[in-house]
Amino acid sequence: MTSKLDQILASTTLGVAERKGSADLAAMEQLAAAHTPKGFAAGLRRVSEYGPAVIAELKKASPSKGLIRADFQPRPLALGLEEGGAAALSVLTDVEFFQGSLENLRMASDAVKIPCLRKDFIVDAFQVLEARAYGGDAILLIVAAHDDATLLTLREAARQYGLDVLCEVHDRDELTRAIDIGCEAIGVNSRDLRNFTVRSETLHELVELIPASVVRVAESGITSSEDMFALRTAGYDAFLIGEALMRLADPGAGLAEMLRRTAVASGI
DSSP states (O other), X not given: OOOHHHHHHHHHHHHHHHHHHHOOHHHHHHHHHHOOOOOHHHHHHXXXXXXXXXXXXXXXXXXXXXXXXXXXXXXXXXXHHHHTTOSEEEEEOOSTTTOOOHHHHHHHHHHOSSOXXXXXOOOSHHHHHHHHHTTOSEEEEEGGGSOHHHHHHHHHHHHHTTOEEXXXXXXXXXXXXXXXXXXXXXEEEOBOTTTOOBOTHHHHHHGGGSXXXXXXXXXXXXXXXXXXXXXXXXXXXXXXXXXXXXXSSSHHHHHHHHHHHHHHHHTO
């Protein structure tokens, strides 16, 4: 049976081929050169030295939850989340399944000083060029989506364009593969991308296996300061939080309160 991940990857591959075929590559290279990457992993590391580093996600919709935020305005959302204490932003650029766009990435990146991750299903080096051209500072690589050779090719493309890589894993085998290709950050996603169910135990099972030399990121199912405190205690440096913030009337204020409560629990 074809999984949801397989469906998304197949659709993404077709879409990338269409964009690549009609793109003005010289113009895109100029746009990419005009953007100076802000240092995604280094920024998370700095913030994590004195508190939880939150990667706040600009997420309008998802395949599992449908529409999450009807009033979706990237620039004010980005500014509010930066003011609320986000260490970085994650911006969905997938159009078909998440109602995202590269323009959302550009607007968010232009609005804030903190680094921005292009959150998408990266299948081609052309998307890495797109990421930097539209103001991205890092890309997501989903280990489950690729064989080792393709992962290495995409990782090297990111290095060529000066972008960091957040490698996303779901189990021990994927974690080993992520470590082998040398990502700046490794994210453990508790959401199974084959059926979108969440298993929070995965976060605790894998954290001790992630080298201290990379930024350790917890992904999915983080909805409260209690969740963040428990995962920081377990050893995570950073926390990718999307839906829990996007459903709030004021995501920036909600993030500020979550960080305040986490600091109180930590005795900071």
